[in-house]
Amino acid sequence: MATHKLLLLPGDGIGPEVMAEVKRLIAWMNQNGLGSFETEEGLVGGAAYDAEGVAVSDATMARALAADAVIFGAVGGPKWANVPYEARPEAGLLRLRKDLGLYANLRPAICYPALADASSLKREVVDGLDIVIVRELTGGVYFGEPKTIVDLGNGQKRAIDTQVYDTYEIERIGRVAFELARKRRNKVASFEKRNVMKSGVLWNEVITALHAREFPDVVLEHVLADAGGMQLVRWPKQFDVIVTDNLFGDVMSDIAAMLTGSLGMLPSASLGDLDATTGTRKALYEPVHGSAPDIAGQGVANPIAMLGSFAMALRYSFGRLKEAELIETAIANTLDKGLRTADIKSEGTTVVGTRQMGEAVIAEVARLAGK
Incomplete structure (x- = not known):
């Protein structure tokens, strides 16, 4: 051994x-x-x-x-x-x-039957829940430059955080999600904000191309991240694998944690x-x-x-x-x-x-x- x-x-x-x-x-x-x-x-x-x-x-x-x-x-x-x-x-x-x-950050959210009543949501919404959030972990707004606070004078300051993604970063996290989905229920939901963020536009384009090129057998759904957060609370069992960027992944995985009854239940x-x-x-x-x-x-x-x-x-x-x-x-x-x-x-x-x-x-x- x-x-x-x-x-x-x-x-x-x-x-x-x-x-x-x-x-x-x-x-x-x-x-x-x-x-x-x-x-x-x-x-x-x-x-x-x-x-x-x-x-x-x-x-x-x-x-x-x-x-x-x-x-x-x-x-x-x-x-x-x-x-x-x-x-x-x-x-x-x-x-x-x-x-x-x-x-690649994998965060499973599983609601054990014995804990369905510990969730703040109704039992039928969470009982049997088994989803995985695949969060990109080394790019995006947490690591992008510039990241600073600038003194503008006159008592005013400006805080700057930069959301940055390159094609290869999106491709490799997308590949993890698609490969994982093939071992589960064969569904991927990609969360981004292409309606207001250029990084979301690129994210959508790259995931779409990767899907067509390498994973056409997997069901792919594109979801605006704010709507996705709402759907996670409304009916989380509609999802299987969720792939998203660093910031949205941080938020969505904590939402998913409370579906299971407690943050104390979730490994990663x-x-x-x-x-x-x-x-x-x-x-x-x-x-x-x-x-x-x-x-x-x-x-x-x-x-x-x-x-x-x-x-x-x-x-x-x-x-x-x-x-x-x-x-x-x-x-x-x-x-x-x-x-x-x-x-x-x-x-x-x-x-x-x-x-x-x-x-x-x-x-x-x-x-x-x-x-």
């Missing part, structure tokens, strides 16, 4: 708490013959700023580049609200994405290009929920998104589909038994803390694996 090197970056807030459950799961898998993983830990975000004066150090970046996959917790919090902009905790995550070339994968020589790709896996500083240190955070992110690592980085499905099935079964963290509690369920939920999922993995 091949040994895989993982770099664990717990980060800030609830990051270390939910990462602890992944560490327990990895240890259990190593002990029971379901994997062979070597792990090391590093600092990122506010924790890195406090210790090293930067949001991620060059040394940590070197370790990330050498790892087979990076498992990431969360960054940020009010403690670092006034640090220099270039050293803000989020800059650590942005550098990881940029330097690792992680241009950020992937780079496949290396033709090694057959591997750089990758980072993280929960969508963020650092949640209001509950940090209380032992009540939901670890399911973090555990699900590790399952995505098994699937996309290591081809361990059986083990990934074991974890995902264990999560579903644990929820079916009525165990809940506070963010997804409902009448008649048992509320547990972070560690208890992690232990319950691992116990269910063990039962399913016959260990």
Whole structure:
């Protein structure tokens, strides 16, 4: 069995708490013959700023580049609200994405039947929901230049952010979406704002041409992003794979998160290009929920998104589909038994803390694996 090197970056807030459950799961898998993983830990975000004066150090970046996959917790919090902009905790995550070339962000939104009533929408709208948002991650307005604030005098300032996309950036994220759709329900919805944004016009043109040239068997729909946000809330099950740019992807994936009942339920994968020589790709896996500083240190955070992110690592980085499905099935079964963290509690369920939920999922993995 091949040994895989993982770099664990717990980060800030609830990051270390939910990462602890992944560490327990990895240890259990190593002990029971379901994997062979070597792990090391590093600092990122506010924790890195406090210790090293930067949001991620060059040394940590070197370790990330050498790892087979990076498992990431969360960054940020009010403690670092006034640090220099270039050293803000989020800059650590942005550098990881940029330097690792992680241009494709996969964010599945699955509503487990046991949690359909935890959503703010009616059960029939979300029960059985299974969509994936494919977000372009290294271009667009988050990285475009110029990005600045200019003093105009007379007490006036001008803020400038630049939305920039080249053809190749749109093609490669579109290709990821179409290839993923072929393994699912064969439908892609492309979200942009071609009616008011030139980047949207190009996005539409490139996706249309790519579809005609390489993926004519996949059903393609073009959706204006604002209308798409409305449709995500009105009837989300009409979608299968949604592909969109960095900014709209950020917004749409958080909307999709709440369809499932809680941000604490959603994992994500950020992937780079496949290396033709090694057959591997750089990758980072993280929960969508963020650092949640209001509950940090209380032992009540939901670890399911973090555990699900590790399952995505098994699937996309290591081809361990059986083990990934074991974890995902264990999560579903644990929820079916009525165990809940506070963010997804409902009448008649048992509320547990972070560690208890992690232990319950691992116990269910063990039962399913016959260990």
